[in-house]
Amino acid sequence: MVTVSSTLSAALLQAHRRGPKKSLPAEVYSQFLSDAAKERKPSPIRGLYPLESRPGLISLLAGKPNATTFPLTSIQLKARSPTDPEQEITTDLSGNALAEGLQYGPTAGIPSLIEWVYGLQEKEHGRKKGEGWRVSIGSGSQDVIYKAVNAIFNLGDSLLVESPVYAGVIPMFTALRLDLVEVQTDSQGISSDSLRSVLENWPAGKPKPKALYTVPYGCNPTGMTATLERRREVLRLAREHNFLILEDDPYYYLYYGDAVRAPSYFSLELEQPEVGRVLRFDSLSKILSAGIRIGFLCGPDALMTVIDMHTAVASLQTPSLTQSIAFALLDAWGYAGFRAHTAAVSAFYRTKRDVFERAMRTHLAGLAEWDAPEAGMFFWFKLLVGSDTEEGDSESIIRTNAVERGVLALPGTVFLPNGRKTAYVRAAFSLLPPEEVEEAIKRLRDVILDAKKAQSV
Structure with a gap:
């Protein structure tokens, strides 16, 4: 596994800074509001909270409950441990x-x-x-x-x-x-x-x-x-x-x-x-x-x-x-x-990604297309169920047929602002153990084959 630095190198930071940076004037932001x-x-109350920390000031400001009435003591x-999970x-x-x-x-x-x-x-x-x-x-x-x-x-x-x-x-x-x-x-x-x-x-x-x-x-x-x-x-x-x-x-x-x-x-x-x-x-x-x-x-x-x-x-x-x-x-x-904890988390999801992709290669080769994700917990893949002239539609295939086969995913249309049809599907790989991944992808294979058979009739 390649170790990826989670911080910018000192040289890159220096290149970025190139001296003090000017912020946009405050009045510029009015056009964006x-x-x-x-x-x-x-808030007439919260706007004055910072004054409560002024030395010597006696505050009669906020209706805060008296902490002596709170039952929690510790x-x-x-x-x-982020460096030793044991x-x-x-x-x-x-x-x-x-x-x-x-x-x-x-x-x-x-x-x-x-x-x-x-x-x-x-x-x-x-x-x-x-x-x-x-x-x-x-x-x-x-x-x-x-x-x-x-x-x-x-x-x-x-x-x-x-x-x-x-x-x-x-x-x-x-x-x-x-x-x-x-x-x-x-x-x-x-x-x-x-x-x-x-x-x-x-x-x-x-x-x-x-x-x-x-x-x-x-x-x-x-x-x-x-x-x-x-x-x-x-x-x-x-x-x-x-x-x-x-x-x-x-x-x-x-x-x-x-x-x-x-x-x-x-x-x-x-x-x-x-x-x-x-x-x-x-x-x-x-x-x-x-x-x-x-x-x-x-x-x-x-x-x-x-x-x-x-x-x-x-x-x-x-x-x-x-x-x-x-x-x-x-x-x-x-x-x-x-940093150690987040590196371990990213390594965990990389392993999950690899397990999921192996199952896809085994069962969906020729039935779907995808690019392997480089971060996160999702695969975005295209079902090859369309014709030479028209892209397929994953909506009914995933929302109805896949559920009937016992697998749940999201049709890609819910991620498109105009809700147009698409052959794409989103699948999350964050939770499932390898055996359930294998079974889920097998079921998706059957769903896609059924859709292709129906299309050819």
Whole structure:
């Protein structure tokens, strides 16, 4: 197995920086804000929270419950060692750390976890605290994606989306009746040629898109990872055509490709004359716990402010206790331990990928086409059930026939914004043991053969 470095080399970081970077002026972001975001006002209570830490100040501000009434006195966490799975690490959450987790906290996140994320983003992406961007913790990355989308778009605005696109965001886009403009993808990720063509042929008089939504590593559903050249071209186009990049990256730490992992958009924008066009969404769901619901957004101050205002009125904050639990574990590991853990996770999914592909080669050769994913937990494959003149349709084959045969997958149409028919299918390989993978692919083979037989009748 090829070991892939999870951090940028010092030489690459130096090349990226090329001296201090200028952030886009705060007033520039007004053009990207939705009408609702422009009307948001700071919480009259939460906006004053920072003053409570001023020495000598007696606060009569917040209606916080008295902590002496909370029954929890300590929480003990046991976790596998990131460097030796046979060993356990025990961490106690008590004292001030527990008190922080049991009480209301800052809207953007508890200070300890926020600081940990700043350190992580500097190590992974070369972005330093105090350079015009900041962090906001969300209840999973989907939470902060939703808030960012509502902060940027008005009803009917245009949004560039890679096609196929993660099905989980389509409902939030359609709820705003966004004009979803598809950008094609292939085995190298998003097609910068397709993006350039869309932008250069944009209808005169129609406002150009405010943003591009992309999943650059292990894209859900295709599993593809955008190459370095594609990413750089997308960044150039973002500056040329004045749009933001919504970098949804839940599979960044699940990269297991043979090539060295390409830098993120958040990192690569350091090569640009100015920074501040990338909003980066990270998640701990795939590497720590899906149920803990911790994700984080990093982006320019001006946009983060209105996103935090949304949180302040919607839920006040991401639960402090889950943040404290996550931080206690991450702090006990340290960044080296976190890196070791994520390397083990990516190796685990590479093995799962290989098992699944072996079964596909054995049973679906000549019946389906695919490119092996380089990250994530999905295969995206095309059923060879069409004719010479028309692509097949996986909808009824997968949604009805496959279920009757005892196997469940997703027809590709749910990942296409316009819902058109497609021969593609998404299959998840994250959970099944090898014997169930083998049986599932055998059943899919029978389904495809039945479809081809019916077509020839």
